[in-house]
Amino acid sequence: METILxxxxxxxxxxxxxxxxxxxxxxxxxxxxxxxxxxxxAIKPVGIxxxxxxDSVYLDSAPHVDPDIFTWGVPILGICYGxxxxxxxxGGQVTPAQDDSAREYGKTLTRYDTGCRLFKGLPEEGxxxxxxxxxxxxxxxxxxxxxxxDACPNVAIADENRGFYGVxxxxxxxxxxxGVDMIRNFLFEVCHAKGDWTMGDxxxxxxxxxxxxxxxxxxxxxLSGGVDSSVAAAxxxxxxxxxxxxxxxxxxxxxxxxxDEVEEAFAKWDLNFVRVDAERxxxxxxxxxxxxxxxxxxxxxxxxxxxxxxxxxxxAVDFLAQGTIYPDVIESGAGDAxxxxxxxxxxxxxxYVDFKExxxxxxxxFKDEVRQLGRELGLPEYxxxxxxxxxxxxxxxxxxxxxKERADILRQADFIFREEMARYGxxxxxxxxxxxxxxxxxxxxxxxxxxxxxTLALRAVTTSDFMTxxxxxxxxxxLDKVSTRIVNEVKGINxxxxxxxxxxxxxxxxx
Ligand code: XMP
Numbered sequence: 001m002e003t004i005l006x007x008x009x010x011x012x013x014x015x016x017x018x019x020x021x022x023x024x025x026x027x028x029x030x031x032x033x034x035x036x037x038x039x040x041x042a043i044k045p046v047g048i049x050x051x052x053x054x055d056s057v058y059l060d061s062a063p064h065v066d067p068d069i070f071t072w073g074v075p076i077l078g079i080c081y082g083x084x085x086x087x088x089x090x091g092g093q094v095t096p097a098q099d100d101s102a103r104e105y106g107k108t109l110t111r112y113d114t115g116c117r118l119f120k121g122l123p124e125e126g127x128x129x130x131x132x133x134x135x136x137x138x139x140x141x142x143x144x145x146x147x148x149x150d151a152c153p154n155v156a157i158a159d160e161n162r163g164f165y166g167v168x169x170x171x172x173x174x175x176x177x178x179g180v181d182m183i184r185n186f187l188f189e190v191c192h193a194k195g196d197w198t199m200g201d202x203x204x205x206x207x208x209x210x211x212x213x214x215x216x217x218x219x220x221x222x223l224s225g226g227v228d229s230s231v232a233a234a235x236x237x238x239x240x241x242x243x244x245x246x247x248x249x250x251x252x253x254x255x256x257x258x259x260d261e262v263e264e265a266f267a268k269w270d271l272n273f274v275r276v277d278a279e280r281x282x283x284x285x286x287x288x289x290x291x292x293x294x295x296x297x298x299x300x301x302x303x304x305x306x307x308x309x310x311x312x313x314x315x316a317v318d319f320l321a322q323g324t325i326y327p328d329v330i331e332s333g334a335g336d337a338x339x340x341x342x343x344x345x346x347x348x349x350x351x352y353v354d355f356k357e358x359x360x361x362x363x364x365x366f367k368d369e370v371r372q373l374g375r376e377l378g379l380p381e382y383x384x385x386x387x388x389x390x391x392x393x394x395x396x397x398x399x400x401x402x403x404k405e406r407a408d409i410l411r412q413a414d415f416i417f418r419e420e421m422a423r424y425g426x427x428x429x430x431x432x433x434x435x436x437x438x439x440x441x442x443x444x445x446x447x448x449x450x451x452x453x454x455t456l457a458l459r460a461v462t463t464s465d466f467m468t469x470x471x472x473x474x475x476x477x478x479l480d481k482v483s484t485r486i487v488n489e490v491k492g493i494n495x496x497x498x499x500x501x502x503x504x505x506x507x508x509x510x511x
Pocket of ligand 1 (some may be wrong): 388389390391392432466467503506507508509510511
C-alpha cells in the first residue's frame, strides 16, 4: 500500500497531520522517531513527514532520527521541530531566537516562493500558524529559502533535487491558509502519490492488524449502542468474531427501539452477543432519586456492577476492547478542568475486569472517519450517523423522579421529535436534538375536558465540539408539527416548550 510515513517527535498536532494526509486519500502511518530504520524501510514509504515537537535540536536530550534516513532517496517534509531537525542534521545551524521578534507564535503573514514545488499554485502571500522559539541561523548546503515573514527570513527551506522541504509553521492546522494545499503538493507534486487510498483499505489493514494482535485470544467489549463502540464491535467481529463477546447493558433508559436495533445490527456476525436486560435493576436503584449528580453516580456504579457480573460469566479474557477515538485521546490529556457533570462513559472499566491488555482499534480515527468505517463494515445508517447519546441515557432527560411510566412518555415524545427532524431534513443541520420531560405540570384543555399534565421541552443545538453550543433556529413549521403530534399522540403531555439557551450559560443536557 502506498504509504506516507509520519515520524513523531512529540508535537501536539501530529494526529492532525495524519488526518490531513488521509483526507488526500493517501494512507499514512505514525511511528515514533526512534523506530529502527529497518522497520521503517519495510514500510516502503513514498514520502516521510517529520512532525513538530517540544524540544530544541541543539539540546543533548533532543530526539534525533538515524541520519541514514537522509540517504534513502525518499522525499521528506519537516514541520517546525521536524524542519529544524532536518536543517541541523544536514549541517545547518539552529539557535535560540536572538531576540523576541524572531520567536514566532500564532498567526503570521508569510510570503511564499511559488516556484517551489511545495507552494506551487498558491497565492504568494497568506497567514501561517507559527509556534517556534528557535531560529535556523544557517541553512544547510543545497537548500534555498522559499518563504519568509517580517520577523524571519527563513520560514521555509527546500532542496528540490533531493525532495527535502522544511517549514517552520504548521500547515496541518486550519489557521494556516492553504496549509492543506501545501500538504497536497508534497504528496502529489513531490512524492508522486496516486491518492487512491480508501476507507475500505483502512478496514482491511485494521482487520489483519487485529487478527495478528489478538491471535487466538479472547476479547470482551462493552457495547453501548453509540457510534464508537458499535464500529469497534463491528471491526472486531469482522476480524475475530468467534473470539469476541459484546456485552450490551440495556439499562432501560434507552431511546425507543434502541436495544432491538443494536441487537439486530449485529445479528449478521458470528459473535457472542450478550444483551442484559437490566431495566428493573436500574429503575429500582433510581427510585425516588431526583438530584442529577446522584442519578449519574448510581447509573455509573450500577453499570459497572452489571458489566462486572457479565464479565465474570465470560471468564478470563485476554483483551478488553474499547471504542476510544482520537478526540477522546486528546480530551483525556486535558488536565484539571472543573467537573461540571460527572460524565459516565462506557469506556473506563479496566479496573473491574480481569484482562491482560486493552485494544483500541479506533484510536487513530476522527469521528467522521469512524462513521465512514462503520458504513464500510455494513452497519446500518441509523447506527452509523447516530447523534451523541449520553451514557446515563434518558435518566438525565427526565427531570425529577424516574419511573417506567415517565420514561415511556419521554421515549414516545423523543421518537416523534426525531421522526419529524428527519422528515424535514433538519437532522443533518443540527448536531444534537432530543426531548426532555420536565417535572412541571400545567393545566390544559383537550376535547371538553381539563388536563393537568407534564410540560415537555425540546432541545436542539448546533456545535462543533460540544464544549460550546448554540440553540438551533428550527423552522416554526417543524416545531408546530412536533408540538401538535406530541400533545395528540403522547398521553401525559399537554404543553411543549422550546429551549432557546446556548451553552454556556446552559449545558446541552438538562441535568
Ligand atoms: P453537556 O450537557 O455537558 O453535554 O453540555 C455535552 C455533550 O456530552 C454529552 N453527555 C454525556 N456523554 N456520558 C456521555 O457519554 C455522559 O454522562 C454525558 N453527559 C453529557 C451530551 O449529550 C452532549 O453531547
